[in-house]
Amino acid sequence: MQTVERAITIPAPPEDVWPAVSRSDDLSTWFGAEVELDARPGGRGVFRWPDGTERQAVVEAVEPGRRLSFRWLPFQRTPEGEALTVPSTRVEITLDAVPEGTLVRVVEQPAFSLPATLQTRAAATALAAIEA
Amino acid sequence: MKRDRTDAIFSALADPTRRQVIRALSQQGPSTATGLAANLPVTRQAVTKHLSALADAGLVTATRKGREKLYQISPRPLTDAVSWMADLGARWDERLAALRDHVAGFRRR
Numbered sequence: 001m002q003t004v005e006r007a008i009t010i011p012a013p014p015e016d017v018w019p020a021v022s023r024s025d026d027l028s029t030w031f032g033a034e035v036e037l038d039a040r041p042g043g044r045g046v047f048r049w050p051d052g053t054e055r056q057a058v059v060e061a062v063e064p065g066r067r068l069s070f071r072w073l074p075f076q077r078t079p080e081g082e083a084l085t086v087p088s089t090r091v092e093i094t095l096d097a098v099p100e101g102t103l104v105r106v107v108e109q110p111a112f113s114l115p116a117t118l119q120t121r122a123a124a125t126a127l128a129a130i131e132a
Numbered sequence: 133m134k135r136d137r138t139d140a141i142f143s144a145l146a147d148p149t150r151r152q153v154i155r156a157l158s159q160q161g162p163s164t165a166t167g168l169a170a171n172l173p174v175t176r177q178a179v180t181k182h183l184s185a186l187a188d189a190g191l192v193t194a195t196r197k198g199r200e201k202l203y204q205i206s207p208r209p210l211t212d213a214v215s216w217m218a219d220l221g222a223r224w225d226e227r228l229a230a231l232r233d234h235v236a237g238f239r240r241r
Contacts, residue, residue, distance in 0.1 A: 008228040030230035
């Protein structure tokens, strides 16, 4: 579970879904935060949540109509206006045309990798869950 | 700067040797740095350093045993890290459902 993977099928072609995942106005309607994203490699993203939390991201890769990846910077501003270091993760959103429309896949993973295999005991199980 | 607890946990676990130490501790049970170093390809001094980093992140706890310290795993932070990832997944479930509704609404307009 080191990697969070989620997917949904949307009854619309990828060209209709792409603006929704790459344009600031569209992102702001569903992301849960007000989003300003410069969807170009190296572009900045600023995400402001209703509770006052603010996080920033850097766009890593863009294939229009197909793939967008960004990396969260390992800091956030708390609602109290303090700087807080948080785990750095990378988010990759891919769109694939399927007969029903578009398969949208999201992979978010910590920006480090853990090797596989672990057994026994509660802690080992938890570590295995992180590594899986 | 303040540090999120999960960040401290993930940072501590980002080091492969520290993961080996955790793994060895989980297999051997409570151990001293000397006991751990015997089964790891690093010196006792290095193990001690890693153990202290792991203790800072709350991943291991130490109790004194004679001249040495006895370390054991504290499973709670690991469980926290797992639930942090579970929360992350739940947030994406909500977002993707909202994305689908957004695109559907857009197409209806």
